[in-house]
Amino acid sequence: MRLLLVEDDHMIGESLAKGLRDDGYVVDWVREGPAALAALRDQQAAYAIAVLDWNLPRQDGLSVLRTLRAEGNTLPVLMITARDELTDRISGLDSGADDYLIKPFELGELKARLRSLLRRRDGRTTTLMVHADLVLDPVTHSVRQGEALIAVTPREFTLLRALLERPGAVLSRSQLEERLYGWEDSVHSNAVEFTIHSLRRKLGAAAIENVRGVGWRLSEPS
Amino acid sequence: MSSLRKRLTLWLWAAVALIAAISVLIGYWQAREETQDQLDYEMQQVVHILAGQSFSPAAAAPASAVPNISPTVHISHDEEDDLIVSVRDARGNLLYASRANRQLSGSVLPSLDSLGFQMATIDGESYRVFVAQSGERRIEIAQSMDVIREAEEGIALATLLPVLLLLPVLGLVIGLVIRRQLRPLNAAASLIASRPPLSLELLPLEDIPREVQPLVAEINRLLGRLKTAVQREQRFVTDAAHALRTPLTALQLQADVLDGSRDPDEKAARLAQLRAGIRRVSRLSEQLLSLARSESAAGPLTVSTELDSALEEIVAVHAAAAAARQITVRVESRSRARVYGNARRLALIFGNLLDNAVRYTPDAGKVGVRAGVEANAAKVEVWDEGCGLPPEELERVFERFYRAPGDDSSGNGLGLATVEALLRQLGGRIVLANRVDRSGLIATVILPLASQLEAEEKEMAVS
Numbered sequence: 001m002r003l004l005l006v007e008d009d010h011m012i013g014e015s016l017a018k019g020l021r022d023d024g025y026v027v028d029w030v031r032e033g034p035a036a037l038a039a040l041r042d043q044q045a046a047y048a049i050a051v052l053d054w055n056l057p058r059q060d061g062l063s064v065l066r067t068l069r070a071e072g073n074t075l076p077v078l079m080i081t082a083r084d085e086l087t088d089r090i091s092g093l094d095s096g097a098d099d100y101l102i103k104p105f106e107l108g109e110l111k112a113r114l115r116s117l118l119r120r121r122d123g124r125t126t127t128l129m130v131h132a133d134l135v136l137d138p139v140t141h142s143v144r145q146g147e148a149l150i151a152v153t154p155r156e157f158t159l160l161r162a163l164l165e166r167p168g169a170v171l172s173r174s175q176l177e178e179r180l181y182g183w184e185d186s187v188h189s190n191a192v193e194f195t196i197h198s199l200r201r202k203l204g205a206a207a208i209e210n211v212r213g214v215g216w217r218l219s220e221p222s
Numbered sequence: 223m224s225s226l227r228k229r230l231t232l233w234l235w236a237a238v239a240l241i242a243a244i245s246v247l248i249g250y251w252q253a254r255e256e257t258q259d260q261l262d263y264e265m266q267q268v269v270h271i272l273a274g275q276s277f278s279p280a281a282a283a284p285a286s287a288v289p290n291i292s293p294t295v296h297i298s299h300d301e302e303d304d305l306i307v308s309v310r311d312a313r314g315n316l317l318y319a320s321r322a323n324r325q326l327s328g329s330v331l332p333s334l335d336s337l338g339f340q341m342a343t344i345d346g347e348s349y350r351v352f353v354a355q356s357g358e359r360r361i362e363i364a365q366s367m368d369v370i371r372e373a374e375e376g377i378a379l380a381t382l383l384p385v386l387l388l389l390p391v392l393g394l395v396i397g398l399v400i401r402r403q404l405r406p407l408n409a410a411a412s413l414i415a416s417r418p419p420l421s422l423e424l425l426p427l428e429d430i431p432r433e434v435q436p437l438v439a440e441i442n443r444l445l446g447r448l449k450t451a452v453q454r455e456q457r458f459v460t461d462a463a464h465a466l467r468t469p470l471t472a473l474q475l476q477a478d479v480l481d482g483s484r485d486p487d488e489k490a491a492r493l494a495q496l497r498a499g500i501r502r503v504s505r506l507s508e509q510l511l512s513l514a515r516s517e518s519a520a521g522p523l524t525v526s527t528e529l530d531s532a533l534e535e536i537v538a539v540h541a542a543a544a545a546a547r548q549i550t551v552r553v554e555s556r557s558r559a560r561v562y563g564n565a566r567r568l569a570l571i572f573g574n575l576l577d578n579a580v581r582y583t584p585d586a587g588k589v590g591v592r593a594g595v596e597a598n599a600a601k602v603e604v605w606d607e608g609c610g611l612p613p614e615e616l617e618r619v620f621e622r623f624y625r626a627p628g629d630d631s632s633g634n635g636l637g638l639a640t641v642e643a644l645l646r647q648l649g650g651r652i653v654l655a656n657r658v659d660r661s662g663l664i665a666t667v668i669l670p671l672a673s674q675l676e677a678e679e680k681e682m683a684v685s
Binding site for chain 1: 464467468469470471472473474475476478479482483492495498499502626
C-alpha cells in the first residue's frame with residue numbers, strides 16, 4: 001500500500017514515515033508543496049492515500065489539494081495541521097480533504113483514520129479484508145486462512161493487501177512493484193515473483209493465480 | 223471624606239451660612255442704630271412737648287418732695303417705654319416728675335450738668351438720658367437700657383430667626399441640586415461598573431460633563447494602551463501554543479514509533495530521535511521565554527555595556543559548540559564602544575546570531591564577528607559560510623515562527639524575531655545580506671552608541 005507523506009518538519013516527517021512503514025505502508029515523503037503536487041500527478045506512483053500537511057513551504061497543502069481536486073484526482077487525502085479553528089477545519093474539508101487531524105496527534109489515531117479512509121474508498125464495511133477463506137486484518141497485521149494463523153513478512157503482507165483491495169482484479173508486476181516499493185527502495189527484477197512464491201508456499205499454490213502475460217490475482221473459491 | 227458630593231454640599235452650605243451670619247450681623251447693627259435713633263427721637267419729642275407745658279406753682283412746693291403730677295400734663299407713651307421725666311425750674315425746683323420716676327429712690331432723676339444725650343448709672347442701672355434747657359426749665363428724660371436692650375433683642379431675633387430656620391432647608395436644597403447635577407458622574411460610574419470584568423472597550427464621551435471629560439479621555443487612552451498590550455500578549459500566547467504543536471507532535475510520534483520497534487538497534491536509533499525531539503522542545507521553551515522577556519523589557523535600556531568584551535564573552539560561549547564541528551569562531555575587529563543594554567540582552571542578541579551562523583556553517587568552516595563604529599553608531603557584523611538565504615527570504619525570516627523552506631535544522635523560527643525585538647527596544651536594527659565573495663550570510667547589527675572608550679578615558683584623565 002503506497003502512501004504519499006507531505007510534511008515539511010523533519011522530525012515529524014521522519015517519525016511518521018517510520019511509523020507508517022512499520023504498519024506496512026510504502027511511504028514516499030516529500031517536504032514542499034510543488035514536489036507534493038508533482039508526486040500526486042504521477043499516475044505511475046499509484047498512491048493509495050496521501051497524508052498532507054497544511055503548512056508547507058512554497059505552496060501550502062490547501063492549495064495543493066485544491067489543484068489536485070480541480071484536476072479530478074479522487075485520491076483519499078488526510079490533512080494534518082496545527083490549525084484547530086473551526087473555519088480552518090471547514091475550509092480544509094471543503095477544499096477536498098477526506099479527513100482532518102489536528103497536531104499533536106497520536107500515530108495510532110492517524111493509522112486508524114487511514115484505515116477508515118481506505119475502507120471507505122474500497123466500499124468495505126469492516127476493516128478486515130476478506131476473500132474466500134482468507135482474512136487480512138490491517139490493524140493487527142495478521143493473516144488467517146480458515147482457522148490457521150499465517151505468519152507473513154511485511155512485504156508479503158503488503159502484497160497480499162494489494163491483491164485483497166479488489167479481489168479478482170489482476171495486478172501487473174509493475175503495479176505490484178509500485179505498491180511494494182517507495183522511491184528509496186531499490187527493486188530487484190524478480191522481487192515480486194519471489195514474494196508471490198513465498199506467499200504461495202504459505203497459503204497454498206492455488207491461493208494466488210498467475211494470469212499469463214498480465215499479472216496475478218487471488219483465486220476464486222472453488 | 224472623599225465624596226465630592228458631600229464635600230460640595232458641606233462647603234457650599236458653610237459658605238452660605240457664613241454669608242448669612244455676616245448679613246444678619248450687619249442687619250442687626252443697622253437695626254440697633256435705627257432703634258437708638260428712634261428712641262432718641264422719641265425722647266426729643268417728649269422734651270419738645272414738655273417745653274411748651276405750663277406747670278402749676280403749687281407743684282413746686284419745696285415741702286413736697288414728690289410733686290404731683292399735674293393733670294394738665296399728659297405724655298402719651300407705651301408703658302414699657304418707661305420714660306422717666308423730670309422738669310425743674312432755674313433754681314432746681316422740681317416742677318414735674320413722671321410717675322415712673324417714683325420708682326427711683328429719691329423719686330427724681332439726679333440733676334445732670336451737661337446737656338444732650340448721655341449715659342448715666344442710677345441706682346446701679348444703666349440709663350440713657352437726654353438733658354435739655356428750655357428757657358428757664360431744665361428737662362431731663364431717661365430711659366432704662368433694659369428697655370433698649372429688649373428692643374434690640376427683639377430686632378436681632380426677628381432678623382436671625384428666618385435665617386436660622388432656612389439654613390437646614392438650604393442645606394437640603396444644595397444637597398439635592400448637587401446630587402442632581404452629579405448624576406452624569408454616577409451614570410458614568412455605573413456604566414463602568416456594569417462592564418464585563420475584562421472588557422477593554424472605550425468609554426463613550428457623549429453624556430460625560432465637560433469637566434470630567436479629560437479624566438474619561440485619559441482612562442480611554444489607558445484602556446487603549448492596555449488593549450494593545452493584552453492583544454500582544456494574547457497573540458504571543460496563541461503563537462507560542464501553535465509553535466509548541468509541531469515539536470510536541472514530533473515528540474508524540476517519536477514516542478509512538480519507539481513503542482513500535484522491536485529491533486534493539488532500531489530502538490536505540492529511535493530513542494536518539496526522541497531525545498533530539500525533547501531537546502528541540504526545551505530549546506523552543508527557552509526561546510519563547512527570551513522572546514517573552516524581550517516583549518516585556520529584558521533588563522534596563524539605560525545601562526550601557528562595553529561591546530568588545532561582551533562580544534568576546536559570547537563568542538567564547540559559542541566557540542565550544544562550534545569546535546565540536548571544527549568550526550572556528552573569532553572576533554576580527556574591535557569597536558572600543560559602549561552600547562546601551564545590559565550584558566544579558568547583548569548575549570541574547572549576539573548569541574542567537576552566532577547560534578545561527580554556527581548552525582548553518584558546514585563542518586570545519588569559519589564564523590566571524592566584526593565590530594566597529596560607523597556614522598556615530600556601533601556596527602557589528604556576524605558572518606558565516608552557510609548557504610545564505612534566497613533574496614525573498616531575507617526579510618521574512620524575521621517573522622515569528624517563520625522558517626525558510628528547506629531548513630532542516632531544529633530551529634523554530636523564533637531566534638531572529640527575538641533578536642529584532644530586543645534590538646528595536648534599544649533603538650537598533652538588524653539587516654541580513656548574502657555574502658558576495660562566497661556563499662554565506664552576513665547579519666549586520668546597528669546599535670546606538672552610548673559612548674566611545676577614548677572619550678571616556680579622557681574624562682577619567684581629567685577627573
